[in-house]
Amino acid sequence: MQKRKKIAKFSILPAVAGTMFFSFSTKDAAKLDLESFSTANLELDYTVEPLLEEDIIKEVHVSNLPKLGKSYLGFKxxxxxxxxxxxxxxxxxxxxMGKYQFGKGTLALIGIYNTQEFLNSPALQEAAFYANASRNKWILKRxxxxxxGKTINGVEVTESGILAAAHLAGPGSVKKYLRSWGAQAFSDAFGTSIKNYMQKFGGYDTSFIQPEKRAKAVLPTA
Structure with a gap:
């Protein structure tokens, strides 16, 4: 997310100096059926105390639900x-705010100005995540x-890791981190760094996300 939380800047020394694409829009993002997916088999790192699995998914046989794996759905x-x-x-x-912890400034960039409507609409939040990732992918395409494929501070750089880091600290901070080979590093108010996100969310298939300069979160019309 753009300018997420309180960003602190510090410097460290770096440790070491045929894809198929799909046409996709933020309207399609809002139509995703989220009820039929489970995160039960993902290795997740929580910022708060996690609930027990039985508190998250009640009266559902987890083995019967599809595994998200390294897909776009798994990533988000x-x-x-x-x-x-x-x-x-x-x-x-x-x-x-919300599932993906967006700030008001980032929401405005993708066309969302009513924060109460945003909080009350899971579909709009999902569209916002896609739109923000799409915009960040356009900014960071070069x-x-x-x-x-390169290694920075001991972590292999992947597209999904870059997009996750941009969600955390904004695409500008990620550019500085990459172009300085990790010397210009950033962390949020909770101590989470670009390196953390690049490592945690590396290796997902984010080819589903299409780069768009002026991506907006749009709900489908009735």
Missing amino acids: EAVGFKESRGNYKTINEYGY DIKRFV
Whole structure:
């Protein structure tokens, strides 16, 4: 997310100096059927005390639900659990909102100005996540091409890791981190760094996300 939480800057020394694409829009993102997916088999790192599995999914046989794996759905659900434990209604102490912990500034960039409507609409939050990732992918497309496959501060750079880090700290901070080979590092108010997110969310297939300069979160019309 853009300018997420309180960003602190510090410097460290770096440790070491045929894809198929799909046409996709934020309207399609809002139509995703979220009820039929489970995050039970993902390795998730929580920022808050996790609920027991039986408290998250009640009276459901987890083995009968599809595994999200390293797909786009797996990526966004893993980020959502890291940010808020998947809670669409939460607002943290710094005012970041919803499942993916968006700030008002980032929401405005993707066309969302009514924060109450945002909090009350899971579909709009899912569309917002896609739109923000789409915008960040457009901003970082040259860096994705240049750095994917390289190793920075002991972590292999992947597209999904870059997009997750941009969600955390904004695409500008990620550019500085990559282009300095990790010397210009950032962390949020909870101590989570770009390196943390690049490592935690590396290796997902985010080809589903299409880069768009002016991506907006749009709900489908009735």
